[in-house]
Amino acid sequence: MDALIKLLDENLEYISHEIIEDTIYIHIKSNKIVACCPHCNTPSERIHSHYTRSFQDLPISGKKTVLILNNRKFFCDNEDCNRKTFAEKFDFIEHKAKKTKRLEAEIINLSKNMSLISASKLLGKSVATVSKSTVCNIFKKRNTNIR
Structure with a gap:
């Protein structure tokens, strides 16, 4: 399962999965140490909080797939940036997309x-x-x- 998750992003890590009726629910998390603020591009390692984000992906073995991502928010350490926190971004999904x-x-x-x-x-x-x-x-x- 981890190899399938790595197809989306090398920095994702498989946690667990469950199958309910015709859908596979896969729990994943990011293993990136540093994330860059999307507003000022300043790198940060300081985690502010976590939240769960779920979205659909291509089916696996004929079952619909829902990915449940443990997403992190980071502090922006740039005093000149107007954002104090930001969520880590991923290339495989748009902001707020399902x-x-x-x-x-x-x-x-x-x-x-x-x-x-x-x-x-x-x-x-x-x-x-x-x-x-x-x-x-x-x-x-x-x-x-x-x-």
């Missing part, structure tokens, strides 16, 4: 040639739980034409 970038790409790929309702039903059976408005929003975000 789906990984690779899942969004798969949703677009599978939904290109069908209606939003059909795409939502198809995706919901085996890929990820998505509504027709979510499919539409992903297309808009990526500036992709929808049918």
Whole structure:
């Protein structure tokens, strides 16, 4: 399982998983020592707090996948920065997103040639739980034409 998690980011570490019905819930954490403030780019090792962030990813063995990340907030040590704390960021997911970038790409790929309702039903059976408005929003975000 750890090897699958490393495909998202080398700095992620597998903690545990559980399977409930048709979904795998995978608990992960970052093992980075230092994170850089996204506003001033100052590195920090001082952890402010932790919070849980969950999001969907590509299916594993035909089961929907939900990743539960133990995300950390750091102190920004730059006195000139207007932010005192910041959350660590990851390249595989946008800020506040509920789906990984690779899942969004798969949703677009599978939904290109069908209606939003059909795409939502198809995706919901085996890929990820998505509504027709979510499919539409992903297309808009990526500036992709929808049918």
